[in-house]
Amino acid sequence: MIKMASLDPGLQRDLTEAKADLARHGIVILRAVETELVPAIISRVKASMASSPKSMAKIDEDQLDEYLEKLRRTSEKSTQQLRDLYVRLLAKLGGEQLGELVKELDGIEQLIKWERIAKTVEPVNERLAEKGFGPIYLAGPYDVSESLAIELDQKWPSSFDRFKALIRGAASQSTKSEEQGEGSAKAPRTKMTPRKG
Secondary structure, eight states: OOOGGGSOHHHHHHHHHHHHHHHHHHHHHHHHHHHTHHHHHHHHHHHHHHTOHHHHHTSOHHHHHHHHHHHHHHHHHHHHHHHHHHHHHHHHHTSSOHHHHHHHHHHHHHHSSHHHHHGGGHHHHHHHHHTTOOOOOOOSGGGTOHHHHHIIIIIHHHHHHHHHHHHHHHHHHHHHHHHHHHHHHTOOOOOOOOOOO
């Protein structure tokens, strides 16, 4: 197990700073998912529906309001699931179990990126297809907001790379310390030969 207290003070300080920096960027991404993703999805939904007048003609006004509300709830549920996932991942990144974290860094890196966020439209597309409407797409983070694009394309990746390098450095330092400790503990004892007298 890698313990923060067992690391040298310089690495400990750098790791603490990197963790705080990563948390700041993670929170900005989380807030964008919470507040900006659903409006972006609904905007695309309305555009898809407007581009399919034949499918629109089959829905009366009352049904249309009800259908739009279902689409909104579907997008909110999908977004909430992503938000909950990100909360769990950020909690892991902020945790003290550094040894376990080393094993999960690559998986976390794959999840906190645009490709995963773009998948939130999939349940909405299933509902659109039921009424004959075409699928929607979010081509990139700029389709949600400029702040999300800056975080995902620039700030988060560089912050995560620094954090990852420090965590792996800490793991390496901890492993060496453990090996040195075990080596000295297992030093062979010299047998004392009885004196002939």
